[in-house]
Amino acid sequence: MGGSTLLKESGPREVFCGLTSIVWLHRRMPDAFFLVVGSRTCAHLIQSAAGVMIFAEPRFGTAILEEKDLAGLADAHEELDRVVKDLLRRRPEIRTLFLVGSCPSEVIKLDLGRVAERLNELLRGKVQVLNYSGSGIETTFTQGEDGALKALVPLMPITKSDQLLLVGTLANAVEDRLISLFNRLGIERVVSLPPRQSTELPAVGPGTKVLLAQPYLTDTARALKDKGAQILQAPFPLGIEGSRLWMEAAAKAFNINATLVSSTLDPLILRAHKAIEPFRTQLEGKRIFLLPESQIEIPLARFLHRECGMELIEVGVPYLNREMMQPELDLLPKGTRIMEGQHVENQLDRVREKQPDLVVCGMGLANPLEAEGISTKWSIELVFSPIHGIDQASDLAELFSRPLHRKALLNQNQLANA
């Protein structure tokens, strides 16, 4: 085990930038607002990725830089002050304002840290102003969440008491379920980052043990470690096995009796195996190719191979954090091709050559691959859906079996085109 083949390539990439994670972050913390300081492209990106029209007034927006801002005719700081004041007048319910850096704001070296500092003085605690970068020259897709959470860490109060801290956005229902399971194991105090209200930040300190719920929180983990927290090493809570190992890591850190752990989790595992079986039958032996996007590709690949019997052709990741991924890499079959970075054209050539049964990819690539007869699964769907934990394992498997099921259904019922 653990003999994955680690490869790298570079070239044109087809991934979202860190701004995209605002799409789920703003839903998690309804009292927070995400103000991107950027261009019309940034505004267009978020609305296109999010399909935001369902909101009367979304909790994110863009301060669009204009010609006069770039030419130095307008003072960027004064302009931002004006925009922020305007925004807060319209949205008095906002408690936390994230100023989010973008490619243009990074390139013109707009110091959002300083802007946030000054705005905090101005607003005197009525609204907390934070900043991070979601720019595409520095971050991909889910890394935006890492930046946002890291920005919250300095505001977390200090505690010495023992507690378990879950880090990374989870669907509320999934989070409730996981917390109640930890409680059953005897871990009394379980808190989450991000919290459900931006003002209800959990405390952190030497007694805090951290379980990362998502595999893209490198910087946040480091910041929490600096606050004295202990980061627990474990695979990520996707699938039965990953979720079990993840929970066991916490149980071990809290010295929970192994018998209690197995008597609590075993019935759930048994039930989950039963639930996953019909999907496993459909997925077994099928070949899957994961293109890089969300950073959860490696845990997914581990689940799809070990619990659903799928063959891994290639597992793409935007970037590889070896240390954080080691428990996952250890579980992958020998020789698994892990491709860090991307040359989208060459990678698509490999997809065409290998003719996989299923490709996990971004929304820009899905229909073109479908048109070539290759079934796809959107990776963005995986960051929105409640897929974490033992109880969700069958739902996760179902997400992957659905496109295959559909293809079989249509091929059976439609007259062949040929």
Added chain:
Amino acid sequence: MELTLWTYEGPPHVGAMRIAASMKGVHYVLHAPQGDTYADLLFTMIERRGERPPVTYTTFQARDLGGDTAELVKSHISEAVDRFKPDALLVGESCTAELIQDQPGSLAHGMGLNLPIVSLELPAYSKKENWGASETFYQLVRTLLKDTLKEDNEHDPTAWKTEERHPRVNLLGPSLLGFRCRDDVLEIQKLLNEHNIDVNASAPLGASPADLLNLPKADINVCLYPEIAESTCTWLERNLGMPFSKKIPIGVNATQEFLEEIHDLLGMAPPNQNLLVQKSRLTWYSKSVDSNYLTGKRVFIFGDGTHSIAAAKIAKEELGFKVVGIGTYSREMARAVRATAKEFGLEALISNDYLEVEAAITNAAPELVLGTQMERHSAKRLGIPCAVISTPMHVQDVPARYSPQMGWEGANVIFDDWVHPLMMGLEEHLIGMFRHDFEFVDGHQSHLGHQGAKQHQFDEPEENCFENLPKTDSSEIIPIWTPEGKAELAKIPFFVRGKVRRNTEKYALQTGCKSIDSETLFDAKAHFGA
């Protein structure tokens, strides 16, 4: 800086992508960071395209900025040319690359590539998507044709007569992510063929660079979408002497005027009037007794310039509606929309802020909204029927069926698309009237959904007829509604209730009434004539 929660148009390089993706044999190398690749999904998801847009993004990163980003641009250009072997290459930059000033266009020109290269300069911090599309199309046509220009630009639009052939036209402007362009092209082609006029080329949608080189073979140009093609048509007129048509064939009257203009430009005898009107069912459907209830329906229009102007004319002249508001998000078309608004005795709303548009809709109290996908959402919130007439659009606005907006069939489609939501609106009213009858099955849902239906439930008039109305200036003393007055107000159909309420309060203030009962309401109604 401009605070934007949602934008009607994307950045100008998305406009350039629309031109590249619309055509065959054109590739676009875009100097841009990785996040900008989101734009692919506009084509593969909204337009449901089965192919990727022909765009290579350089996807430079922060660490490249210290080094040689120019080399990065060049390597992507040569790789794209090798792999895709385009007949013409567009080279440009997105907002971020514009700041680092690598000038990818000049770099491409210096590479000794043996194909036409168009260097695009699309200022991302001042211009938007439609402008970018228009500029790209113009630059592409100009680059391909400029070497073929002759000293004299003598062009005879009636040459078809002496050459003993059918007259030929170019259809310019249809593009991907435009509104119903795919079907408009087919409809206009069919329309012109009926009058023995051939289509020489249709561009950019479906055209190759070779087709653009052949543009001068047509007798005239047909400018179907001024947002995209007007600058190109103007250039072709100025440099090649090719005249172009200005009428946009959306609606029965406009289609007729369009045909007359085309015939005139080509030196043909005018088309037979009587034959024309019968070609669309809109005229008869609108005359039929069933359409009586359409009379004077209050309609609010917002969209791009072309479709808003066309919609206003159809609404008034062909359906007998009353236009109570018109506007556009397109600065380039502001003048034309203002002129149309003036004809209707209105002031045009020129805005890129959907909340401002929503407020204007609320104030105008229309019974039908014709807008973009954003107005559909606003109208849904306000409980007002809506039809989408313009981009930006949703995947559901790219229907599988044939549904043009232009020509005779386009007018049929428009009749259905605009009137069906109103039928539903009438149905809503009937549901309200009959909801206390024992036969009425509770839980009936119209297309307006829970929210729409909730606002005009008739058994809770006290709260509901005061919802979703603009706040009156708090300094004014608002007369009090008596329970009887409220009950009368609740009987007014929901879509005009807000208007009636405001008029009545205004009337009460003017006449010094301190409370409003049913009599005050009827007095006000008589006073305002509505």
